[in-house]
Amino acid sequence: MSPKNMKEEPLTIFSPQLSARFDALVQKYPVKRSALIPMLLYAQDEVGYLSDAVVADVARRIGITELDVRSVASYYSMLRFKPAGKYNIQVCTNICCMLRGGYELFDRFREELGVEHKGITPDGLFSLEEVECIGACSWAPAIQVNYDFHDELDPDRVPGILDSYRSQAKAEGEAHA
Amino acid sequence: MADVTFTVDGKKLTAPAGTLLIEACRKAGIEIPSFCYYPGLSLQAACRMCLVRMAKVPKLQTACTTAVAEGQEFITNSPEIEQARKAMTELLLGNHPLDCPVCDAGGECELQDMTFKYGAGETFYAEAKNHREEQQWSPAVFYDRPRCILCYRCIRVCGEGMDVWALGIENRGSRSVIAPNQGNRLDCEQCGMCIDICPVGALTSGTYRYKTRPWEMHHVTTVCTHCADGCKVTLGLRQVDGAAEIIRSDNRDKSGMNNDFLCAKGRFGFDFAGSEQRLSMPLVRNAAGKLEPATWEDALRVAATRLTEIRGARGGSAIGVIGSNRTTNEENYLLQKFARTVLNTNNIDHERTTDYAAFARALAGQKGKTAGLRDVAFAPAVLLIGGNPTDEHPLLAWALRTDARLSKARLYVANASPIKLERQAKATLRVAAGGYKDLPAQLEKGESDFAKAVLAEESLVVVFGEEFRGADVANLVAWGLKRGNVTFAYLGDHSNSRGAADMGLLPDLLPGYVPLGQPAGFSEYEGLPTAPGKDLRQMLDAAGKGELGALLVMGANPVAKRGLDPAALKNTFVVALDIFLTETAEFADVVFPAASLYEKSGTVTNAFGDVQLVRKGADRAGVKSDFEILVRLAGEMGANIKALVPFGKTAVMGDLGQSRGVQSGEADRHAVWLAANGLEPRLSPFDPFAAFDEIVRLVPGYDLDRLNLLSGNDVRAEIGAAPGSALSTTDAIAPAHDGLFTSGTLGRYSKALKDIQEHQERELLESAAD
Amino acid sequence: MPRLVSHPDEVKIISRRFGQGAEKIDRYIELGGYESVKKCLAQTPDWIINEMKASNLRGRGGAGFSTGMKWSFVPKQSAKPKYVLVNGDESEPGTCKDHLIFLHDPHSVIEGTIIAGLAIGAKLGFIYLRGEYRYLLRIVEKAVADAYERGFLGKGIFGTQADFDIITQTGAGAYEVGEESALMESLEGKRGIPRIKPPFPAVVGLYGGPTIINNAETIATVPHIFAMGAEAYSAVGTPRNGGTRLFCLSGHVERPGVYELPMGYNLKKMIYEVGGGIRGGRKLKAVVPGGSSTPVLLPEEIENLGMDFDQVGKAGSMLGSGGVVVIDDQTCIVEFALRTISFYQHESCGWCIPCREGTDWLKKSLKRFHAGFGTASDIDNIRYLAENMLGRTFCPLGDAAAMPTAAFVKKFRKEFEDHLDGKPCPYAKEGVPQLTVV
Numbered sequence A: 001m002s003p004k005n006m007k008e009e010p011l012t013i014f015s016p017q018l019s020a021r022f023d024a025l026v027q028k029y030p031v032k033r034s035a036l037i038p039m040l041l042y043a044q045d046e047v048g049y050l051s052d053a054v055v056a057d058v059a060r061r062i063g064i065t066e067l068d069v070r071s072v073a074s075y076y077s078m079l080r081f082k083p084a085g086k087y088n089i090q091v092c093t094n095i096c097c098m099l100r101g102g103y104e105l106f107d108r109f110r111e112e113l114g115v116e117h118k119g120i121t122p123d124g125l126f127s128l129e130e131v132e133c134i135g136a137c138s139w140a141p142a143i144q145v146n147y148d149f150h151d152e153l154d155p156d157r158v159p160g161i162l163d164s165y166r167s168q169a170k171a172e173g174e175a176h177a
Numbered sequence B: 001m002a003d004v005t006f007t008v009d010g011k012k013l014t015a016p017a018g019t020l021l022i023e024a025c026r027k028a029g030i031e032i033p034s035f036c037y038y039p040g041l042s043l044q045a046a047c048r049m050c051l052v053r054m055a056k057v058p059k060l061q062t063a064c065t066t067a068v069a070e071g072q073e074f075i076t077n078s079p080e081i082e083q084a085r086k087a088m089t090e091l092l093l094g095n096h097p098l099d100c101p102v103c104d105a106g107g108e109c110e111l112q113d114m115t116f117k118y119g120a121g122e123t124f125y126a127e128a129k130n131h132r133e134e135q136q137w138s139p140a141v142f143y144d145r146p147r148c149i150l151c152y153r154c155i156r157v158c159g160e161g162m163d164v165w166a167l168g169i170e171n172r173g174s175r176s177v178i179a180p181n182q183g184n185r186l187d188c189e190q191c192g193m194c195i196d197i198c199p200v201g202a203l204t205s206g207t208y209r210y211k212t213r214p215w216e217m218h219h220v221t222t223v224c225t226h227c228a229d230g231c232k233v234t235l236g237l238r239q240v241d242g243a244a245e246i247i248r249s250d251n252r253d254k255s256g257m258n259n260d261f262l263c264a265k266g267r268f269g270f271d272f273a274g275s276e277q278r279l280s281m282p283l284v285r286n287a288a289g290k291l292e293p294a295t296w297e298d299a300l301r302v303a304a305t306r307l308t309e310i311r312g313a314r315g316g317s318a319i320g321v322i323g324s325n326r327t328t329n330e331e332n333y334l335l336q337k338f339a340r341t342v343l344n345t346n347n348i349d350h351e352r353t354t355d356y357a358a359f360a361r362a363l364a365g366q367k368g369k370t371a372g373l374r375d376v377a378f379a380p381a382v383l384l385i386g387g388n389p390t391d392e393h394p395l396l397a398w399a400l401r402t403d404a405r406l407s408k409a410r411l412y413v414a415n416a417s418p419i420k421l422e423r424q425a426k427a428t429l430r431v432a433a434g435g436y437k438d439l440p441a442q443l444e445k446g447e448s449d450f451a452k453a454v455l456a457e458e459s460l461v462v463v464f465g466e467e468f469r470g471a472d473v474a475n476l477v478a479w480g481l482k483r484g485n486v487t488f489a490y491l492g493d494h495s496n497s498r499g500a501a502d503m504g505l506l507p508d509l510l511p512g513y514v515p516l517g518q519p520a521g522f523s524e525y526e527g528l529p530t531a532p533g534k535d536l537r538q539m540l541d542a543a544g545k546g547e548l549g550a551l552l553v554m555g556a557n558p559v560a561k562r563g564l565d566p567a568a569l570k571n572t573f574v575v576a577l578d579i580f581l582t583e584t585a586e587f588a589d590v591v592f593p594a595a596s597l598y599e600k601s602g603t604v605t606n607a608f609g610d611v612q613l614v615r616k617g618a619d620r621a622g623v624k625s626d627f628e629i630l631v632r633l634a635g636e637m638g639a640n641i642k643a644l645v646p647f648g649k650t651a652v653m654g655d656l657g658q659s660r661g662v663q664s665g666e667a668d669r670h671a672v673w674l675a676a677n678g679l680e681p682r683l684s685p686f687d688p689f690a691a692f693d694e695i696v697r698l699v700p701g702y703d704l705d706r707l708n709l710l711s712g713n714d715v716r717a718e719i720g721a722a723p724g725s726a727l728s729t730t731d732a733i734a735p736a737h738d739g740l741f742t743s744g745t746l747g748r749y750s751k752a753l754k755d756i757q758e759h760q761e762r763e764l765l766e767s768a769a770d
Numbered sequence C: 001m002p003r004l005v006s007h008p009d010e011v012k013i014i015s016r017r018f019g020q021g022a023e024k025i026d027r028y029i030e031l032g033g034y035e036s037v038k039k040c041l042a043q044t045p046d047w048i049i050n051e052m053k054a055s056n057l058r059g060r061g062g063a064g065f066s067t068g069m070k071w072s073f074v075p076k077q078s079a080k081p082k083y084v085l086v087n088g089d090e091s092e093p094g095t096c097k098d099h100l101i102f103l104h105d106p107h108s109v110i111e112g113t114i115i116a117g118l119a120i121g122a123k124l125g126f127i128y129l130r131g132e133y134r135y136l137l138r139i140v141e142k143a144v145a146d147a148y149e150r151g152f153l154g155k156g157i158f159g160t161q162a163d164f165d166i167i168t169q170t171g172a173g174a175y176e177v178g179e180e181s182a183l184m185e186s187l188e189g190k191r192g193i194p195r196i197k198p199p200f201p202a203v204v205g206l207y208g209g210p211t212i213i214n215n216a217e218t219i220a221t222v223p224h225i226f227a228m229g230a231e232a233y234s235a236v237g238t239p240r241n242g243g244t245r246l247f248c249l250s251g252h253v254e255r256p257g258v259y260e261l262p263m264g265y266n267l268k269k270m271i272y273e274v275g276g277g278i279r280g281g282r283k284l285k286a287v288v289p290g291g292s293s294t295p296v297l298l299p300e301e302i303e304n305l306g307m308d309f310d311q312v313g314k315a316g317s318m319l320g321s322g323g324v325v326v327i328d329d330q331t332c333i334v335e336f337a338l339r340t341i342s343f344y345q346h347e348s349c350g351w352c353i354p355c356r357e358g359t360d361w362l363k364k365s366l367k368r369f370h371a372g373f374g375t376a377s378d379i380d381n382i383r384y385l386a387e388n389m390l391g392r393t394f395c396p397l398g399d400a401a402a403m404p405t406a407a408f409v410k411k412f413r414k415e416f417e418d419h420l421d422g423k424p425c426p427y428a429k430e431g432v433p434q435l436t437v438v
């Protein structure tokens, strides 16, 4: 009665490349489920966040319930269930960065972007997040934009960083056009 | 495992090596507080309430995960431990809303108890508490995160115990919450086990929440009225205007065969008893052909007069009697005796959901070959043929899962379609449609891996159901008897279907499957007709042909069940005893408002032959037990009540004016038997235990362990008839196939079950849609 | 790109290939790489383990357990496969050394993993990197692929009969997953909740098989031990504290950076000479010697403090993960304590009551306290809470939160009192708003 009937395999929501990567990933480990966390992260990289469809697709690929997937995903702070900006700016304010101006840096980003912690700019280009130590303590203060590190920063470098991503986005847009 | 000796607080204790310290201590009367530890579920070591000091170990250890070994020394009662416990309750209370005065769990909350016993007198916590709105996950289950102490019992009982896995944890740290499988809704078996196991008021029940305070209730332990597994339930009752209303049903009394378990029906499906649709006055069809309320006197008179007339004019064979799968053994026994000795008819049957008569015949002359539910629950190997216990026998399914999980029992499943219990199975066999009857031969050949594995078992419990009838039952049982060390459980539906058959609600068999032709002890029945009667279908056919003068239906609804055209009953005088105006009662000429199982006393027998005591819990104005109604009806018909119900010391009974006396030249056998057993006669003819005594005296297989039964334990009844018993017809059998949220006609009057069913149907639709 | 630093006092063993292009396999080999594993392939597991014991290498992940001992706990016979796990979750605030190893010398981790596998009889190793280290994961993945291509990994490695495989894995943001059993859970695709011990990973670990788990730096050190010899390696450090370690100097020093110094190196010297002293000529107020979970030390406590596990332990703190966080006299300790506890509150897995509730409570109290709404009893309550978490949690994260908190209150009580009665934080800077705290 309660367990849902296994449904027909729906088409995947992922790109052919990612889909192929996932096919390989579930084979890679002694146990299929070991692929779960990387899959979620890679899916998020492609889709932007863990939408219901992502959760369902990943659950099906691994053969676990969606509840299991949510339960695991919600544990990890890099995984999110809501979209972020194209460039997610993660400012470390943990002790070493704090001692060297992490909060001043964070405030500068807030001002420049006009958003708060976990906020997204109206154009969807940037989101801002205050994060825990990112492993760059000796080069503090440090941030990550998506997966890129920027270290030994000071607030005055904030506009330049933002500009570089703006032009990157623009270049990409033109390349697509 | 070998015993080891260790010391706790200087006391020498002995326990098998590997025993958990917490269990060893509890057995020895040393209290160790715990939240997350729950016997039979996986270990968590999460709540840290059970910390103890172990010699030579720097950190405190959790008693719930420490396996005892030779020579260990523990301290559980030092200031250090006291402080650890106190601090743990303080930490828990830090974020806990102290809304005990309105919390459902108030008064029976483990956190309250723990704080009282081990906690701090005052709180120094000054911070704002984390808030989250309460959520409704289903009609049955509500979750209040602030009250949740994250002991994970609910998750484990749902996953490990129920094998449903509908609950999980989301987020981490202090943001952790228990989450249901459909985002904010629960798609599950709605058993409410999670609610029951929750030590605090975080999970609450849709039927109970905010209804009352625990101390305003009194509790009565009885037997669930729904399926044929016979869970012990504890009814929480509240006194209202002289009546007692059920406001909760749970399993706080864990002494039953069901131990921790109750399904949705047992836990939430009690509300039919309080339904506004309950009959509360007798009804008599008036001249205009309409049912109208009547006094008991009038209704009894009308019924008695017509029945007497018809019996007189057309003989007992013109009267039919249909009994119930939910009334007590005593009522069923009385009904058949009333039919046979007062109405002078063997036209008696009930909605047979399985072929117990064939089972009895197959086991003729055998003893100890049936398995009780406890036997199944602890069997090393079980062969389950057909059926789907998860839906139809939830307790059996629980017992099988638990047996497989905790005792590594081997379960073999042979079924025509996939069932959920296959997840616990060591081997499964897909049986061809209609192929069950060939199974014994197939097993015996031992060709398939499945058969080989089954044959390799030293002992086996074979559980099967209505897929086997008549000769097929005989074949299967014969196979098992030949193998030896095989016991059987044969499944029927509803809380007392086994009792109905055992008590002789059959046209050709007396109680205990005694053939009419050789009535043995029943020869003392006055005027027992000897010709076999009509079965249920034949009675209905006869009614349709105008050949049945009267039909007495007690707690059954053949009109709905058989899809009967009510016009078929227009020439028959119908008397109905029921708790609702069912489709059948609607066409009756006289309707008596009966008490439900939760409103009377007696015994019932589950499908496994476990007999349990039914205790009167609720009290409903205007209704009478079927037992009392039958006695009064018989009295009104001028029957010899003392012959019907053995009661009273003397031969005279005031108000009914009947006397049993000593039959010509014969001693009163019942009185002699009572004396020989050191028992007192019952004082009232309405006391069902008068019939109970006669059952014990006369019905083969019901020589029950009475002391145990009366003290609330389940006891075993045997099934088996004298060899050569007559064949009972099998074509009248109609299994109920009730699911988790249905329960025959009765279930339709439970709002709780209906709501749950609708919720689950919506979940099913949604899951089909995505 | 993190800046590399150097100082004459450094003894470059682990870092000797940093900045030399050794992430490329040819260059790694040129610089002597993959010689140690060849040496070990010709030896018995017992020999390898004995060498490791003799090296006095102690785990660089934080607890400082003897690596050779740990390896010797793995049963020789096992029905289930055995595994080597490299812990590159590096998330303890103050710690960024594994970062450099993955960046500059990934092959040393691969080589060390193979040697560990030979020692315990494992055929499969995992290198687990925290999710934030995506660019490092790419580097490690490339290195692994190159090693496969050369036949250093896979079937019959280095032309011998031995097989060894390595799988790389990414985390997704969770400090607690650095705890060894939580890491195994994570690697099995689950929430990072630690496991009940016993059984210990050496007996029942990943997928239920015997497993050794070591910090990435520990593993990267292994090939160097076999290259220079256990004796020589051990001789670099202090008794029972063999070799060097990567110290991550951060905070208010003039020259923060990751320095490789011998075990037992004087902390004061590390701050003032290697690190160039306190930034802007200010005074030292306190130092957190081994990552955020280690109790803070006062200037007077570091005068003669040698940075090895035993000496720092004796001083009432821990050498931990090698993150030396230097705090100057313009810093508010209450704020520092708050930021520290906020981290642990954020990272508590939530499994056990004392840690889940304790960190939440401490964070709230400290936040309120720092905002100027504290009362005198708060100070004792904070300490009471911290002390009542200590030693009672399911895993060491609870201790990691409680220990520093208790130390802050104990050693800086005066500063806590200065915040009382609505007084503004004495260190509040013009224009710097109250910290938001994630």
Ligand SMILES: Cc1cc2nc3c(=O)[nH]c(=O)nc-3n(C[C@H](O)[C@H](O)[C@H](O)COP(=O)(O)O)c2cc1C
Binding pocket: C058, C059, C060, C061, C062, C063, C064, C065, C067, C087, C088, C089, C090, C091, C092, C175, C176, C177, C178, C179, C180, C181, C213, C214, C215, C216, C218, C219, C395, C396, C397, C400
């Ligand atoms: C909360 C917590 C976090 C930890 N994080 C890490 C980590 O990020 N990296 C690491 O190597 N060890 C970490 N450890 C220590 C590991 O549990 C384990 O002791 C270590 O990886 C063993 O390696 P080693 O013996 O080489 O030090 C952590 C421990 C705890 C309790």
Ligand code: SF4
Binding pocket: B141, B154, B157, B158, B159, B162, B164, B165, B166, B167, B186, B188, B189, B190, B191, B192, B193, B194, B195
């Ligand atoms: S009601 Fe039963 S099946 Fe549903 S979540 Fe609770 S325990 Fe699980």
Ligand code: SF4
Binding pocket: B147, B148, B149, B150, B151, B152, B153, B154, B155, B178, B194, B197, B198, B199, B200, B202, B203
């Ligand atoms: S809901 Fe109840 S049973 Fe479930 S974790 Fe919370 S307190 Fe425990």
Ligand code: SF4
Binding pocket: B224, B225, B226, B227, B228, B229, B230, B231, B258, B262, B263, B264, B265, B266, B267, B393, B394, B395, B396
């Ligand atoms: S319906 Fe059956 S399984 Fe459910 S509680 Fe009642 S007796 Fe138990």
Ligand code: SF4
Binding pocket: C176, C194, C347, C348, C349, C350, C351, C352, C353, C355, C356, C393, C394, C395, C396, C397, C398, C399
């Ligand atoms: S101490 Fe408890 S709650 Fe904290 S991280 Fe460890 S297990 Fe989780």
Ligand code: FES
Binding pocket: A092, A093, A094, A095, A096, A097, A098, A132, A133, A134, A135, A136, A137, A138, A140, A141, A142, C093, C094, C095
């Ligand atoms: S504290 Fe910011 S990177 Fe470590």
Ligand code: FES
Binding pocket: B033, B034, B035, B036, B037, B044, B045, B046, B047, B048, B049, B050, B051, B062, B063, B064, B065
């Ligand atoms: S009962 Fe032992 S930790 Fe919960």
